[in-house]
Amino acid sequence: MNKPLRRVAIFCGLLIMALMVRVNWVQFVQAEDLKNHEGNRRVAIERYAHPRGNIIVEGKSITGSAETSGSDFAYKRTYKNGPMWAPITGRASQAYGGTQLEEIYDTILTGNDDRLFFNRTIDMLTGKPREGGNVVTTLNNAAQQAAFKGLEGKKGAVAALDPQTGAILALASTPSYDPSKVAGNSKDDEKNWVELNKDDDDPTLNRALRQTYAPGSTFKVVTAAAALESGKYDVDKKTGIESPLKLPQSSTMLGNDKINPLCDKATLRRAMELSCNATFAGISDDVGNKGMIEQADKFGFNEEVFTPVRGVASVYPEDNRPQNAMAGIGQASNRATPLQMAMVTAAIANDGKLMKPYMVDRLEGPRSTVEQFQPEEIGEAVSAPNAKKLQDMMESVVERGTGSTARIDGVKVGGKTGTAQRGEENKDNPYAWFISYAKDDNGSPVAVAVVVEDSEAARGDISGGGLAAPIAVDVMKAILDGKR
Amino acid sequence: MSFNLGNTTISSGGPPSRRNTELALLVFAVLVPVFAYANVGLAMDGTIPAGMLGYGLGLGLLAGVTHLVVRKFAPYADPLMLPIATLLNGLGLVLIWRLDQEPALKPYNAAPTQLMWSALGVALFVGVLVFLKDHRILQRYTYISMAVALVLLTLPVFFPPVNGARIWVTIPGVGSLQPGEFAKIVITVFFAGYLMVKRDALALASRRFMGLYLPRGRDLGPILAIWLLSLMILVVETDLGTSLLFFGMFVVMLYVATERTSWIIFGLLLSTAGAVFVASVNTHVGDRVNNWLNPLELQNGGVTETAQAMYSFGSGGLLGSGLGQGFSRLIGGIATKSDYILATVGEELGLAGLMAIILLYGLLVERGIRTALAARDPFGKLLAVGLSGAFAIQIFVVAGGVTGLIPLTGMTMPFLAQGGSSVIANWALVAILLRISDTARRPAPAPAHNPDVEMTQVVKP
Numbered sequence: 001m002n003k004p005l006r007r008v009a010i011f012c013g014l015l016i017m018a019l020m021v022r023v024n025w026v027q028f029v030q031a032e033d034l035k036n037h038e039g040n041r042r043v044a045i046e047r048y049a050h051p052r053g054n055i056i057v058e059g060k061s062i063t064g065s066a067e068t069s070g071s072d073f074a075y076k077r078t079y080k081n082g083p084m085w086a087p088i089t090g091r092a093s094q095a096y097g098g099t100q101l102e103e104i105y106d107t108i109l110t111g112n113d114d115r116l117f118f119n120r121t122i123d124m125l126t127g128k129p130r131e132g133g134n135v136v137t138t139l140n141n142a143a144q145q146a147a148f149k150g151l152e153g154k155k156g157a158v159a160a161l162d163p164q165t166g167a168i169l170a171l172a173s174t175p176s177y178d179p180s181k182v183a184g185n186s187k188d189d190e191k192n193w194v195e196l197n198k199d200d201d202d203p204t205l206n207r208a209l210r211q212t213y214a215p216g217s218t219f220k221v222v223t224a225a226a227a228l229e230s231g232k233y234d235v236d237k238k239t240g241i242e243s244p245l246k247l248p249q250s251s252t253m254l255g256n257d258k259i260n261p262l263c264d265k266a267t268l269r270r271a272m273e274l275s276c277n278a279t280f281a282g283i284s285d286d287v288g289n290k291g292m293i294e295q296a297d298k299f300g301f302n303e304e305v306f307t308p309v310r311g312v313a314s315v316y317p318e319d320n321r322p323q324n325a326m327a328g329i330g331q332a333s334n335r336a337t338p339l340q341m342a343m344v345t346a347a348i349a350n351d352g353k354l355m356k357p358y359m360v361d362r363l364e365g366p367r368s369t370v371e372q373f374q375p376e377e378i379g380e381a382v383s384a385p386n387a388k389k390l391q392d393m394m395e396s397v398v399e400r401g402t403g404s405t406a407r408i409d410g411v412k413v414g415g416k417t418g419t420a421q422r423g424e425e426n427k428d429n430p431y432a433w434f435i436s437y438a439k440d441d442n443g444s445p446v447a448v449a450v451v452v453e454d455s456e457a458a459r460g461d462i463s464g465g466g467l468a469a470p471i472a473v474d475v476m477k478a479i480l481d482g483k484r
Numbered sequence: 485m486s487f488n489l490g491n492t493t494i495s496s497g498g499p500p501s502r503r504n505t506e507l508a509l510l511v512f513a514v515l516v517p518v519f520a521y522a523n524v525g526l527a528m529d530g531t532i533p534a535g536m537l538g539y540g541l542g543l544g545l546l547a548g549v550t551h552l553v554v555r556k557f558a559p560y561a562d563p564l565m566l567p568i569a570t571l572l573n574g575l576g577l578v579l580i581w582r583l584d585q586e587p588a589l590k591p592y593n594a595a596p597t598q599l600m601w602s603a604l605g606v607a608l609f610v611g612v613l614v615f616l617k618d619h620r621i622l623q624r625y626t627y628i629s630m631a632v633a634l635v636l637l638t639l640p641v642f643f644p645p646v647n648g649a650r651i652w653v654t655i656p657g658v659g660s661l662q663p664g665e666f667a668k669i670v671i672t673v674f675f676a677g678y679l680m681v682k683r684d685a686l687a688l689a690s691r692r693f694m695g696l697y698l699p700r701g702r703d704l705g706p707i708l709a710i711w712l713l714s715l716m717i718l719v720v721e722t723d724l725g726t727s728l729l730f731f732g733m734f735v736v737m738l739y740v741a742t743e744r745t746s747w748i749i750f751g752l753l754l755s756t757a758g759a760v761f762v763a764s765v766n767t768h769v770g771d772r773v774n775n776w777l778n779p780l781e782l783q784n785g786g787v788t789e790t791a792q793a794m795y796s797f798g799s800g801g802l803l804g805s806g807l808g809q810g811f812s813r814l815i816g817g818i819a820t821k822s823d824y825i826l827a828t829v830g831e832e833l834g835l836a837g838l839m840a841i842i843l844l845y846g847l848l849v850e851r852g853i854r855t856a857l858a859a860r861d862p863f864g865k866l867l868a869v870g871l872s873g874a875f876a877i878q879i880f881v882v883a884g885g886v887t888g889l890i891p892l893t894g895m896t897m898p899f900l901a902q903g904g905s906s907v908i909a910n911w912a913l914v915a916i917l918l919r920i921s922d923t924a925r926r927p928a929p930a931p932a933h934n935p936d937v938e939m940t941q942v943v944k945p
Contacts, residue, residue, distance in 0.1 A: 001865050002857055004740040008869055009853040011736075012876040016846035019880060020839060022889040026797045027835035034798020039780060039787045042799050042811050072811075 041072070046110070048073035048094055053109040053132030053364075055089050055101055057139045063089060071185055077102070082178035084148040087157075087171045087206045088139060088359060090309070091179035096193055100206070100309045101135055101360070108133040108363050108370065115370045123366075131366040138167035138361045142478035143446070147172035150471030156452035157207035159338040160475050163346035163437060163444045165375035166355030168307060170448070170475055171339075177203035209311035212335035213451055216420030217464070218433045219330030221390060222344060223280045224268060226287045226295035228386040233283065235269050235389045243278035248321040254281050272393040273401030275417065277329050284328020289318060292327065298381045299344045300354060301336070307359045314340035330420060341435050341449035344381075348394065349414065349437035349444035352387035354378040391439070403436070405469040411480060412439040415472070417464030434468035438476045446479040448472045502563035503555050509567035510547045517543060517574030520807055524582045527808035539581075542599055543574050546606045557613045558922035562855060565921075568848045569914045572899035573602055573907065575841070578807070579828055580902045583821045586813040594821050594902045601904035605911030612915035619920045623863045626677030633671035636663035637713070641720055651723045651894060664726045665909035668733075668874050669916070675734055676866035679741035683862070687742035710734045711754045715762065724759075724769055725881045725893030729874055731755050736873040737866055740856075769891075776891040789817050789824065793886055796827040797838075804834025821902040823894060826886045841900070842883060849876040852917050858924040868920045871913050 026034070036043060052075065054061035062085045064078040077092040079085065090100025098106055107113035111120060111132040123130055140160075147158035151174040160170035181192040196204060205211060227233040243263035244255025255278045256263055263276035271279035284292055296302065296316035305311040314336040319327065326332035336344075339357060347354035356376040363370040382390065394414030397403040403415040418433030437447040450468040518540040525533030533539075547570045554561055581595035591597075616622070622629075640650045640663060653661045679686075710731065717727045735751030763769045775781075780791045787795075792815040800810065810831035815824050830838045852872025859865045878895060885892035896903045898910040 001740055001743070001862060004743050005853060005857050005865065005869055008736055008740060008873060009850060009857075012849050012853060012873065013846070015876055015880040016842060016849070018889065019842050019883045019887070022884065022887050023797070023830065023835060023838050023842065026794065026887055027800055027830060027838065028802060031798045031801045031835075034795055035801065037780065037795060037798070039782070039791055040795040040799065041787075041814055042795065045811060 044094060045072050046112070047092075047106065048075050048077075050111065050130040050132060051075050052077060052092065053111065053134045055085075055109075056134050056136040056364075057085075057088075057144070058141050060141070061134070068184060073185065077179070077183040079178065079180045079183075082180045083176035084144060084172065086176045086179055086204075087173045087208055088137060088309075089179060091182060093179070093182050093184075093189070095185035095189055096182055101137075104308050105133075105135045105360075105363065108135060108365075111366070113370070116365050119365050119367055133366060133370060134364040136361045136364060137359050138162075138165075138169065139171070139359065140169040140479060140482065142482055143170040143475050144172060146170070146474035146478040147450075147471065148174070148176075150450075150474050151452070154452050154467075155201060156450065156468075157211065157338040158448065158450050158471060158475060159208045159342040160446055160448040160479070161342045161346045161355075161357055163350035163355070163447045166346070166357045167361070167375070168357055168359040169446060169479060171206075171208045171359065173205070173207040175199075175201045175203045206309070207451075207453070208338045209307070209309060210337070212312060212314055212337050212340075213431050213433075213453070214420040214422065215330035215334065215336040215341060216418035216431060216433050217275045217277075217330060218341055218344075218416050218418035218435045218449075219328070219334065219336070220272065220275065220280045221348065221394065221416050221435070222296055222299060223284050223287075223292070223328040224272060224393065225299075225348070225382045225386065225390055226292055227268060227283045228389055229295060229382055230287055230291065232286070233268055235393060236267050238265055238267055239271065239279050239283065240265050241279045241282035243276055245278035245282050247281065247325055248285055250322045252322075254278055254326075269393050269396055272416070273396050275402050280328045281325040282328075285321060285325040287328075289321075289324040292316060292324060293318065296334070298354070298379065299347055300340060300378065300381075301334075305339065305343075305357060307339075307357050309359065311337055311339050311357075330418065338449045338451050341433070341451075342447055345435040345437050345449060346444075346447035347381035348387050348390045349439060349447045350387075351384045351443075352380050352382040354381040394437075398436070402465050403434070403469060405465045406434070406436050406473050408438065408473060408477060408480070411476075413437070413473075413476070414439065415469065417469065419464055432464050432467040434464040434472045436469070436472045436476065438480055440480075440483075445483055446476050448475045450475075501559045503551075503559060506554070506563035506566055507551055509563065510551055510570060513567040513571035513574060514540070514544045514547050516571060517578050520575060520578040521581065523806070524578060524585070524808040527806055528582075528585055535581075539577070539599070542603075543570075543577070546570070546573075546603060550606055550609060553610045553613050554918060558918050560925040560927075561918040561922040562851050562925070564851050565848060565914055565918060568844050568851075569899055569911070572841070572844060572848075573605075576825070576897075576900035576902075576907075577602065579825055579900065580821050582808055582832075583813070583825075583828060585808070588816070589813055589820050590818050591821070591902075597904070598902050598907070601907050602911075604904070605908040608908055609911040609915040612912055613919060616916070616919055618923060619864055619867060619916060620861060622673050622867070623677050623680070626674055626681075629670050629674040629677070633667045633674055636667035636670065637717060639663050650720065651726065662903065662905035664723070665905040666912075668729065668878075669871065669909060669913055671730060672733065672737075672867060672870035672874060675737045676863055676870055679737055679866055680863045683741040686738070687744055711758065715758050723894060724762075724772065724891065725878075725885070725895035728755070728759075728881055728893070729877050729895070731758075732877045733870055733874040737870045740869050741862075741866060772891045772893070776885075776888060779888050789815050789819070790888070790892060792816070793824050793827040794888060796824075796831040797887065800831035800834045800838075802835050804830070804832050804837055807832050822896050823882070823892075823901065824886055825897055825901045826883055829900075830887075842879075845875075845879045845883075845898075848914075849879070851921075855917055855921040855924060859920055860924060864920045864923065868917060871917055875910075875913065 051065035054063045062080050065075045066078050068076045073094050090102045092098045092102035109132045111130050143160055147170040151172055158172045177196055182189050243260045244253040247254055259274055293316050301314045301316045304313045316334045319333055323332045327334045356378050362372045391414050398406050398413045398415045402417045406413050406415045415436030420431040422428040422430055432452040435449045437444045450472045452467045521536050521539055522532050580598050583589050584593055584595050639653050643654050646652045651662055651664055653663055738747045763773050775790045779794050796812045812828040812831045829841055849872050856865045856868035859868055881893055882895045882897050884890040896906045
């Protein structure tokens with residue numbers, strides 16, 4: 001009987017061996033996947049087990065943590081002035097997950113990042129509770145206040161950059177929401193969440209980064225850049241383009257209602273001051289679709305941008321001749337985010353050099369800086385002499401043209417208005433755009449793009465100069481006042 | 485002092501009894517759970533738990549009593565089995581107490597009850613060793629055992645099902661019992677006795693067909709009867725595990741008794757056919773199989789217990805979160821302390837701890853089979869291999885089910901899991917194995933003085 005007994009012994013050994021292999025498979029090979037699986041509540045429990053690190057603006061935190069009870073989460077995220085900062089912070093919600101900075105730097109904020117390993121070890125050895133790291137932003141409190149206040153009651157967005165570094169100074173979007181109200185996992189949070197998602201105005205949408213608009217006349221600075229770069233045009237040289245202009249392959253006449261005589265064969269500067277449609281459509285047609293795409297790409301179109309919060313790609317697509325001509329005045333299939341138009345303005349204000357927009361200055365561990373971010377150059381959008389010429393023209397717009405509402409005493413301001421028409425037969429309210437920069441002896445400290453999407457104001461009143469420019473002025477002033 | 489008491493029974497020329505080895509191992513088997521207990525308290529509240537002294541004394545007392553009884557009544561028994569059983573039982577108590585600290589988990593405050601059941605189990609262990617002087621006595625009760633086993637197996641049919649499985653006998657005011665655990669031992673006794681008598685008929689009267697020895701039709705009777713019985717258990721009581729356990733154990737014992745490989749092939753074919761048939765007919769078993777194939781799938785929008793157990797294992801990783809610091813409470817339900825206790829082991833002690841536990845079980849099984857090899861009588865061999873085989877299959881079915889190797893069944897991890905019937909029955913099982921091993925390893929009595937032999941020697945030259 002001993003031979004079968006030995007075989008049974010081997011069989012039982014194999015059973016045990018099979019279990020060993022299985023547990024190694026589950027706890028070693030599959031461990032990472034299971035540990036971070038979406039259904040695994042430990043991920044959320046761990047995330048809220050300690051007070052989260054904070055997001056910092058100018059040395060003050062715009063977030064906080066509050067102890068909670070009644071669930072397996074020990075702490076809950078709180079926000080100071082949540083609606084204003086929501087486009088930066090995003091949310092860290094126990095029930096509805098994280099977005100934007102909260103999500104991107106989750107491991108830093110929770111203290112779980114690999115780079116905080118020594119901190120964790122020291123905390124563990126000394127018995128101190130786990131501490132999260134901080135995310136220090138580049139934002140400017142006063143500029144953000146000005147932007148958010150300016151947009152109050154309207155639907156729109158503001159993006160402001162430091163042209164010389166690419167640092168984001170303000171990023172506002174309205175209507176906004178308070179992430180504090182959906183940060184927990186209580187019944188109230190659920191109610192707020194349902195309401196947020198029912199809202200037609202989509203308050204959780206970050207319009208400054210994620211919504212593309214027809215850029216309207218503000219796009220004319222890009223067209224002007226293409227014109228100068230082509231070498232065929234100059235600031236004070238007559239363009240020779242008639243107004244009104246018969247669009248190519250079409251019988252449509254394009255012009256400006258009352259000022260066609262002024263725009264007819266005007267110089268580039270004059271056309272910019274008056275925002276002549278015919279001139280820029282003509283230039284766009286002359287430069288061609290390929291050339292226009294090339295110039296738009298140099299300003300950052302057709303590519304997503306990571307600030308590190310993702311900004312959607314603004315588009316300047318391949319298109320037929322009449323559409324391309326219309327795109328030259330921002331009224332065709334080209335679309336831009338407010339951040340993109342701020343980048344265009346910033347590149348011009350920075351003598352042609354386009355800097356990568358970024359909103360995080362550094363990541364701080366509880367004891368030391370984990371990572372310091374440096375400004376990065378994307379490339380040369382236009383040559384320095386041409387950038388100077390564009391500045392010259394944009395400053396003329398404010399001094400003598402449609403952008404007169406943007407004047408600030410004692411500072412050079414360059415800008416461009418825009419009113420993008422929408423809907424069939426233009427029946428929807430247009431988008432009011434304004435892009436501008438301020439400049440002093442040390443170069444330009446701020447470039448800003450403002451879009452007001454929808455307004456209760458009567459149609460006639462809507463124009464970039466009337467609605468959007470005052471907001472841009474307030475944002476620029478906030479930055480300039482801070483410099484003094 | 486007990487050292488000397490034990491040693492005096494050994495004749496100087498005989499094999500070592502290994503009782504002192506057992507005692508040394510037992511010290512560790514008590515200390516490890518005591519430290520684990522302290523570990524849980526320190527991790528959860530930062531203090532040594534108040535009950536630690538009582539707990540340590542309780543476990544130490546149980547271990548001491550078992551050791552003394554073995555020293556006195558089974559001095560040549562295997563030295564490894566008792567420490568392993570004690571260690572597993574002790575760790576089980578710690579794990580249950582640790583899960584008691586999670587207020588949401590039922591049954592509430594299970595550890596003291598489990599300690600009481602363990603004491604009862606040890607009492608039964610002592611009883612078996614004291615009163616069962618020789619395991620061959622059990623052979624007399626072959627057919628009585630069969631009757632008792634049948635009664636134990638059919639009893640739960642008359643009680644309401646718990647969680648979809650009819651394996652419980654509920655006695656109001658006293659509690660619930662799982663007769664299947666006891667039936668496991670009793671039916672092994674029946675199989676061993678029956679096969680010992682019938683093994684020659686089963687082994688020799690067979691026809692050769694395609695290189696296999698096929699049994700005669702009339703000899704197929706018993707195996708088909710057992711197969712039908714296990715299918716009945718499966719269908720009526722919807723208990724996949726017990727069914728697999730009995731059938732597997734019977735096939736193993738049949739193979740050992742007859743030395744015919746054909747029985748194994750028959751067994752595998754029959755069990756596969758039965759399992760497929762039942763899985764396709766019975767929705768409960770079908771659900772389990774579906775759960776096994778898609779462990780992480782949501783059901784009714786919620787995370788299943790199976791998925792939660794998998795998350796526990798995954799989150800434990802290599803070294804585990806440490807006792808008291810895991811979240812195996814998320815498994816919820818009523819089985820966290822019993823069927824799913826291995827998930828807590830996996831999460832809090834990690835892969836390392838889980839492998840150690842599985843190895844302990846493996847060692848216990850192999851010591852049991854070693855006992856079967858050493859046993860001198862066929863009944864003892866069959867009984868030992870039956871009990872060890874049943875133990876091995878149970879480990880495989882439970883651990884395999886919880887870790888997702890095979891579909892989950894409603895059985896508990898011997899010694900580790902919360903549940904009175906299981907711990908009592910398994911202490912009895914270990915006692916019987918120790919008894920067989922004591923008989924097997926006992927030195928043959930010195931031959932009586934025989935004048936004839938001496939005479940012959942004198943004459944020879």
